[in-house]
Every structure is written in C-alpha cells, then in structure tokens.
Amino acid sequence: MGISRRQFFKAFSGMVASLSVLTVTAERLFAKWNAGAFHAGKLDDAVREKYGALPVEDSAAIKLTVPEIAEDGAFVPVSISSDMPGITNITIYSETNVFPLVASFDVLPRMRPDLSLRVRMAETGKITAIAQAGGRLYRSSRLVVVSVGGCG
Structure with missing residues (x-):
C-alpha cells in the first residue's frame, strides 16, 4: 500500500513551507553579523x-x-x-x-x-x-x- 498522490503533495508542500520559514528566520538572525x-x-x-x-x-x-x-x-x-x-x-x-x-x-x-x-x-x-x-x-x-x- 503506497502513498497517494494527494498525500505526497500535501506532505511535500508542508515541508517546503517549513524550509522557507527556516530560511527567512536564519537570514534575520544573521542580519546583524558584523x-x-x-x-x-x-x-x-x-x-x-x-x-x-x-x-x-x-x-x-x-x-x-x-x-x-x-x-x-x-x-x-x-x-x-x-x-x-x-x-x-x-x-x-x-x-x-x-x-x-x-x-x-x-x-x-x-x-x-x-x-x-x-x-x-x-x-x-x-x-x-x-x-x-x-x-x-x-x-x-x-x-x-x-x-x-x-x-x-
């Protein structure tokens, strides 16, 4: 029994959203690096x-x-x-x-x-x-x- 196409895209889009939040957060953290x-x-x-x-x-x-x-x-x-x-x-x-x-x-x-x-x-x-x-x-x-x- 495999994963449905809908479940795959749902999980994939959640992962992409999480990574984009982490990228923005890391960018803001390092913005003050001198x-x-x-x-x-x-x-x-x-x-x-x-x-x-x-x-x-x-x-x-x-x-x-x-x-x-x-x-x-x-x-x-x-x-x-x-x-x-x-x-x-x-x-x-x-x-x-x-x-x-x-x-x-x-x-x-x-x-x-x-x-x-x-x-x-x-x-x-x-x-x-x-x-x-x-x-x-x-x-x-x-x-x-x-x-x-x-x-x-």
Whole structure:
C-alpha cells in the first residue's frame, strides 16, 4: 500500500513551507553579523569595526572575572556582570588571538547583565570586556596566563 498522490503533495508542500520559514528566520538572525569586527586581526581594529570611533574608558563598574592562570587555553572561564544602568551591548575580546573579538551580546537596557562563557585563548594575554551604555564605552581587562594554548 503506497502513498497517494494527494498525500505526497500535501506532505511535500508542508515541508517546503517549513524550509522557507527556516530560511527567512536564519537570514534575520544573521542580519546583524558584523563580519569586519569578527575578522579584524588586531584588538584596536576589532573595537573600531564594532563601535566606530567612540572613546573607551576604564570602569570598575564592569566586573570581569577570569582565572589568573589557565591550565588549558581551550577552556578559559570568563564571567562578566555589572550594575551599571542602560547597558545595551557587551563584547569580549582576547587580545592575543588571531581574531580578537570572541563574543558580542546585545542586552536589553533594563537588564543587569550577568554572563558566563568559556573562551579559547592562543597564549597568555588580556581578556577585555567592553560595555556600551548611554552612547559611551566602558572597559575592564584582566591578564590570563595560559599554560597550554587552545587555538591550534
């Protein structure tokens, strides 16, 4: 007993409709991808590609927690939190990686960000978090000594 022609076309049209929805959704998700920032080879270039010419100031209000020594550069735990009002974006950089921009998170302005992730580090270097709030940029950096590199 086989499938009828009507059942085949009904199933096929449902599958095509599902795929078209997935394609449109994926296109919208990747619309904000900033390839220039993620592919920049230097920290300063990545920051400029991401935020333009806005000046960056150091801030104790951005709490960046990283280990002083990482046994394995493939899994360096990083936590970022802040009570600063109006943060709309937090971006994480690893200055010694081939591509320094590691991750970027858009945050709703009334949220208090509390982020945790694992970063891959090629070698010993600074992890930097830059938060955007009220049209200004705030930075916190910490040095991480890597025993065994994790990027190749």
